[in-house]
Amino acid sequence: MRETFEQRVDRWGRAMTPMVIAALLVLLATARDPDLGVSAVAPNMALICVYFWSAQRPEAMSPAAAFALGLFQDLLTGFAPGVNAMTLLLAHVLVAGQLRFLLSQSFLVAWCAFAIFAIGAEALRGGLFWFFADRPPDLAEAGLRVAVTTALHPFFAWALGKLDGRLYRDEA
Amino acid sequence: MMLGKADIAIVQHVRTAVVDLSTPALGLVTGAFDAAETGAERLGDLAAVLDENAALKTEINAMREWRRRAINLGVENAELRNLLNLRPDPTLGFVSGRVVADRGGSFVRSVVVDVGDQHGVGEDQAVLSPEGFIGRTVEVGRWSSRILLATDLNSRIPVQIQPRGWRGVMAGDNSERPKLLYLAEIAKFEPGDQVVTSGHGGVFPPGLPVGVVEPTPDPEAPPRIRLFDDHGRLTFVRIVQFGEAKPLDGAPGPRVAERGSPAPE
Numbered sequence: 293m294r295e296t297f298e299q300r301v302d303r304w305g306r307a308m309t310p311m312v313i314a315a316l317l318v319l320l321a322t323a324r325d326p327d328l329g330v331s332a333v334a335p336n337m338a339l340i341c342v343y344f345w346s347a348q349r350p351e352a353m354s355p356a357a358a359f360a361l362g363l364f365q366d367l368l369t370g371f372a373p374g375v376n377a378m379t380l381l382l383a384h385v386l387v388a389g390q391l392r393f394l395l396s397q398s399f400l401v402a403w404c405a406f407a408i409f410a411i412g413a414e415a416l417r418g419g420l421f422w423f424f425a426d427r428p429p430d431l432a433e434a435g436l437r438v439a440v441t442t443a444l445h446p447f448f449a450w451a452l453g454k455l456d457g458r459l460y461r462d463e464a
Numbered sequence: 465m466m467l468g469k470a471d472i473a474i475v476q477h478v479r480t481a482v483v484d485l486s487t488p489a490l491g492l493v494t495g496a497f498d499a500a501e502t503g504a505e506r507l508g509d510l511a512a513v514l515d516e517n518a519a520l521k522t523e524i525n526a527m528r529e530w531r532r533r534a535i536n537l538g539v540e541n542a543e544l545r546n547l548l549n550l551r552p553d554p555t556l557g558f559v560s561g562r563v564v565a566d567r568g569g570s571f572v573r574s575v576v577v578d579v580g581d582q583h584g585v586g587e588d589q590a591v592l593s594p595e596g597f598i599g600r601t602v603e604v605g606r607w608s609s610r611i612l613l614a615t616d617l618n619s620r621i622p623v624q625i626q627p628r629g630w631r632g633v634m635a636g637d638n639s640e641r642p643k644l645l646y647l648a649e650i651a652k653f654e655p656g657d658q659v660v661t662s663g664h665g666g667v668f669p670p671g672l673p674v675g676v677v678e679p680t681p682d683p684e685a686p687p688r689i690r691l692f693d694d695h696g697r698l699t700f701v702r703i704v705q706f707g708e709a710k711p712l713d714g715a716p717g718p719r720v721a722e723r724g725s726p727a728p729e
Binding site (some may be wrong): 316322324347375 | 494563
């Protein structure tokens with residue numbers, strides 16, 4: 293049976309929603325933080341989204357989508373274009389390669405795996421920056437970012453999981 | 465990354481377009497954060513309102529006195545310039561903007577404000593916070609602009625050490641204290657000497673407050689500058705339009721005597 297226009301729009305909307313959510317979370321992380329005495333280091337929301345969607349819904353986070361998300365983050369934050377794009381692309385490739393292992397583990401193991409991804413992503417980002425800018429990154433701030441990102445991962449993984457369940461309920 | 469290095473203009477246009485499109489959303493988020501911040505501040509302020517009121521009244525009285533002196537000095541300055549037949553320096557106009565994004569971290573020291581060329585902002589304009597100079601505009605879109613902070617490693621600002629007037633270049637290196645380079649070998653200065661923009665090159669107006677010289681433990685290392693605004697929390701900034709003469713807000717225009725006529729009282 294041929295797909296109707298509404299079905300096509302519905303399918304397209306569901307396919308785009310993860311990217312739109314990820315882009316909005318990147319915007320949120322980029323916005324000026326309130327001066328409420330909390331840490332000024334923003335979590336790496338793009339990595340959280342790429343990690344989740346690459347593991348849970350690979351068709352919703354293709355390599356091109358991960359790259360585009362990273363490029364969007366680069367352009368918004370003033371990074372040299374490609375730094376975050378390459379980092380997220382590599383993260384997507386590694387998650388896709390370890391999919392079977394990650395999906396068969398408990399949440400705690402998956403969380404520890406995410407922490408390793410966060411450390412690797414920060415190291416890659418810092419290394420690329422060091423290579424092009426000839427200046428080492430601030431290790432203390434990098435460590436804090438990894439800690440904040442890892443600490444927030446369970447909350448956003450739960451929220452994205454709920455969203456994923458609602459988006460793809462018909463396929464269950 | 466290679467494309468970014470090979471053709472900066474294309475990358476800048478694309479980046480400016482992306483930031484322009486994102487600025488309304490960033491403004492909404494920042495507005496929500498500001499509302500939360502204001503609520504928290506008001507709760508704290510309630511406790512100290514009486515003491516703060518008294519302190520503010522004292523400060524207002526002192527500022528009224530300074531305003532009166534500034535107006536008198538402005539009049540006297542205009543008269544003296546007229547006597548010397550000096551070409552007047554261009555005075556400053558300002559565009560105020562709100563910071564909506566500032567999350568480059570230690571990699572990129574830049575912020576985005578919600579004013580662009582529609583509001584009169586141009587590239588390479590000096591940017592001030594309430595405390596002093598903080599950076600310059602580097603990318604300007606229709607509704608947004610990116611400001612490269614003075615602490616960024618790509619920032620180079622011509623400055624002058626007061627009161628002796630030694631000129632140098634303030635060079636950011638992604639640390640909190642930019643370096644002071646290209647000083648004359650015979651330059652003599654003391655820790656605590658004020659640093660202002662020199663106006664060398666005609667890009668920035670001279671005399672904008674930047675910071676103070678800090679002592680360095682290593683005598684061979686270049687001195688560093690502690691910026692007047694170094695707390696890293698920018699909310700509103702002013703972008704300096706360096707060009708046409710504009711009167712100061714609230715000040716009457718100076719009375720300028722004609723050559724050969726009695727000086728005004």
